[in-house]
Amino acid sequence: xxxxxxxxxxxxxxxxxxxxxxxxxxxxxxxxxxxxxxxxxxxxxxxxxxxxxxxxxxxxxxxxxxxxxxxxxxxxxxxxxxxxxxxxxxxxxxxxxxxxxxxxxxxxxxxxxxxxxxxxxxxxxxxxxxxxxxxxxxxxxxxxxxxxxxxxxxxxxxxxxxxxxxxxxxxxxxxxxxxxxxxxxxxxxxxxxxxxxxxxxxxxxxxxxxxxxxxxxxxxxxxxxxxxxxxxxxxxxxxxxxxxxxxxxxxxxxxxxxxxxxxxxxxxxxxxxxxxxxxxxxxxxxxxxxxxxxxxxxxxxxxxxxxxxxxxxxxxxxxxxxxxxxxxxxxxxxxxxxxxxxxxxxxxxxxxx
Amino acid sequence: xxxxxxxxxxxxxxxxxxxxxxxxxxxxxxxxxxxxxxxxxxxxxxxxxxxxxxxxxxxxxxxxxxxxxxxxxxxxxxxxxxxxxxxxxxxxxxxxxxxxxxxxxxxxxxxxxxxxxxxxxxxxxxxxxxxxxxxxxxxxxxxxxxxxxxxxxxxxxxxxxxxxxxxxxxxxxxxxxxxxxxxxxxxxx
Numbered sequence: 001x002x003x004x005x006x007x008x009x010x011x012x013x014x015x016x017x018x019x020x021x022x023x024x025x026x027x028x029x030x031x032x033x034x035x036x037x038x039x040x041x042x043x044x045x046x047x048x049x050x051x052x053x054x055x056x057x058x059x060x061x062x063x064x065x066x067x068x069x070x071x072x073x074x075x076x077x078x079x080x081x082x083x084x085x086x087x088x089x090x091x092x093x094x095x096x097x098x099x100x101x102x103x104x105x106x107x108x109x110x111x112x113x114x115x116x117x118x119x120x121x122x123x124x125x126x127x128x129x130x131x132x133x134x135x136x137x138x139x140x141x142x143x144x145x146x147x148x149x150x151x152x153x154x155x156x157x158x159x160x161x162x163x164x165x166x167x168x169x170x171x172x173x174x175x176x177x178x179x180x181x182x183x184x185x186x187x188x189x190x191x192x193x194x195x196x197x198x199x200x201x202x203x204x205x206x207x208x209x210x211x212x213x214x215x216x217x218x219x220x221x222x223x224x225x226x227x228x229x230x231x232x233x234x235x236x237x238x239x240x241x242x243x244x245x246x247x248x249x250x251x252x253x254x255x256x257x258x259x260x261x262x263x264x265x266x267x268x269x270x271x272x273x274x275x276x277x278x279x280x281x282x283x284x285x286x287x288x289x290x291x292x293x294x295x296x297x298x299x300x301x302x303x304x305x306x307x308x309x310x311x312x313x314x315x316x317x318x319x320x321x322x323x324x325x326x327x328x329x330x331x332x333x334x335x336x337x338x339x340x341x342x343x344x345x346x347x348x349x350x351x352x353x
Numbered sequence: 354x355x356x357x358x359x360x361x362x363x364x365x366x367x368x369x370x371x372x373x374x375x376x377x378x379x380x381x382x383x384x385x386x387x388x389x390x391x392x393x394x395x396x397x398x399x400x401x402x403x404x405x406x407x408x409x410x411x412x413x414x415x416x417x418x419x420x421x422x423x424x425x426x427x428x429x430x431x432x433x434x435x436x437x438x439x440x441x442x443x444x445x446x447x448x449x450x451x452x453x454x455x456x457x458x459x460x461x462x463x464x465x466x467x468x469x470x471x472x473x474x475x476x477x478x479x480x481x482x483x484x485x486x487x488x489x490x491x492x493x494x495x496x497x498x499x500x501x502x503x504x505x506x507x508x509x510x511x512x513x514x515x516x517x518x519x520x521x522x523x524x525x526x527x528x529x530x531x532x533x534x535x536x537x538x539x540x541x542x
Contacts, residue, residue, distance in 0.1 A: 014373060015366050041457050055461065055481045056474055064473040072404055117406045125465045125474070126457040129413050136409055171369055178377065183411040186384040194416030201508055205418040208505045210522055211444040211463055214452070222518045224508060270444060272456045 014174050017167035019288025020148040021295075024102070026176070027109070027146035029280035031099030033134060034112055037273060038093045049123050050075065051085040056123050065124055074118040088115060102151020106142050113138035130274035133183065137176045137281065144172035173284050180281050184241035197235060200228035207268055214270040221268065230264070237261050245285060255282050376407075383408060423502035424525055425467050427482050430495045437486060441466075467500045467531045479534035483541050492541060497533045501525035 047053055062068060078084045092115045098108035116135045120127055145168040147153035157164050196202040207213070207221040220226050237257040244250040259279060266275035283291075379402065382394045395402070402408055424445075429437045441462035444452045465471050466478060479496045486493060503525045506517045517523075 010370065011366060014370065040454055049457065053481075053484070055478060057477045060474050060477050066403075069400060070404055072406065120406060125471070126461045128456070128460055129411060132409065135406055171373065175373065175376075179380075182380060182384060183413075186411040187413045187415055189386075190412045190415035196418055197415065202414065202418055204508050204516065205420055205505055206414055208422070208517075208519060208522060209419060210422045210519075211424065211459055213445070213519065214449070216519065218518060218520070222516065224516050270452050270456065272453050 014171040015169045017165075018170045018173075019166060019292065020145045020168050021288040021291040022284050022286050023141075023144045023146050023170070023173045023176075024149040024151065025291060026173075026280060026283045027102065027105060027141060027144075028100055028150060029283060030109075030134065030137075030141060031096055031101075031112075033130075033273060033276055033280060034096040034116070035093070035100065037131065037134075038089070038096055041272065042089070046089045047082060047085065049126055050119060051082060052080060053082075054123065056125055058122060061122065061124070066121070071121045072114070072117055073121045074114055075122055088118075091115065102147050102153050105147025105151055105153050106144075109138060109142040109146065113142055128271055128274045130271070130277035133277045133281070134273070137179055140172045140175040140179070144170075144176075176281060176284050180278070180284075181242040181245060183278070184238045188235065188238040188242065191235060191238070197231060200231045203227045203231045203234070209269075212269050212271065215267055217268055220264075233257075234261060251285060255285055258282055380407070380409070384411070420505050420507070421502050422505060422522065422525060423463070423467070423500055425463055425531070426499045426501065427478075428497050428499060429482060429486055429493045430497075431488070431491045431493050433491050435491065439482065439486070467498060472532070475532045476534060479532075479536070480540045483536055487542055489542075493536055495533065495535045498531040500529045500531050502527050502529075 042049065048055060075085065075088065078088070091111065095108045095111040095115070098104055099112055113135065116131070116138060120131065120135055148164050148168065154164060191197040191202070194202075196205060204224065204227045207227065220230070237254070238261075240250070240254045241258055245254045259282060262275040262279045265271070266279075379395065379398050382391055383402065385391050424443045425441045427439045427441060429439065431437070440446075442455045442458035443463075444455075444459050447455065466474070475498070478498070482496055483493045503523050505522065508516050
């Protein structure tokens, strides 16, 4: 392979325009998870975790976690009073709600990221891997075309007569995908470095951590054969999650395997946000054209129930030919050919990306 | 000169490509096992990485899963000798909803607080607890944090092919005092 071919492959992966359905669905799910953190896990006792009366004080964090080096922390830019912390909490909730409904989508995600980052720097000891993952992918989501569909932004653009291109450069979405693959890469390598995962006893211990048990499932957790099978299944699927997931023909099998893995853990082990942060990110791997088809089928079913007639799935019927262009993308037109559609892009918040 | 100018989109792609490659390079280095080379590679970007929270670690349930079960109890002693025992949120004893809602308490009070890596935060916790249960008629004078624990029976030690069922896990019958703190006048309201 020549350098030129390598560059072409690189460009095809990161920049070849694609549909935005997956990243827009991910935006909604991301927003719901952040809202869950804000309302369910922090609501009513925000001041116990952040601010002058918290369990972990900022001077101790600066000494022992920041090592007296600078860290981004919005709270430090504001007066250190209870009302200020309350105000930041309200802004956080509003921004998360805006992410869900797609209002000022990119800016809302950016605000969510900066507040998540500040909270994690203020108190790094009450978060789990799910929280950290949301923080990690948030900046990429902020720079994506996440407000192009299923959003008030799109509705406003339509009202104003602005055209939103159906195909966009997906580099930010690809970053989220690669970031997820990196998670599985590291966790797989760490598992292989320990003895429990290799001798098949890891799931036995994981299901017996009594402060983390959620729902009982004795047919799984009390059967050593099943526990061992789940142990090795975890290793296999986590290996596939940073390798085979990038092979188009195998991708959906890997996604189904990962979905089963995370749902299984979520049923047995009480780790709110943790499993769902990864589950919702799997959506970014679904081809936009397949998601469009799924939504079309859902709409068809709904209209069947309501007795309204609906056109059969005919790519090209949608406004701005979104679905048609996505369907056409099944055959992956050459990068240069598709690029011409991008040049008519009118841009969204954060301009052209 | 104009003939040699690259189209704006190509320049944009080139800049983005450089940023993506740099981010992936340093992230992969960050996630790699500790080594001299890793430390040297990350040195130039470490400050920037930490400032923006780009540091990451995904050692989820690995390399070793804990083989003990435990919970923590804070014991406050008041001026008149009265002792108050506060069991920090113990998921096992909460209903499903409370368990879901209070996960952050478990993460801090059970998963982190009792361990030596977090000893710098023990005085903060003592002061927080002193304020929480403050009684001006009978002030708290000291706090001790106790860790109750028990090993999870190893599967290979079970007789035959039987393993200990989840419903039959042993109680936390062993105890260590993790730390003791005597309040100073400025600690309390």
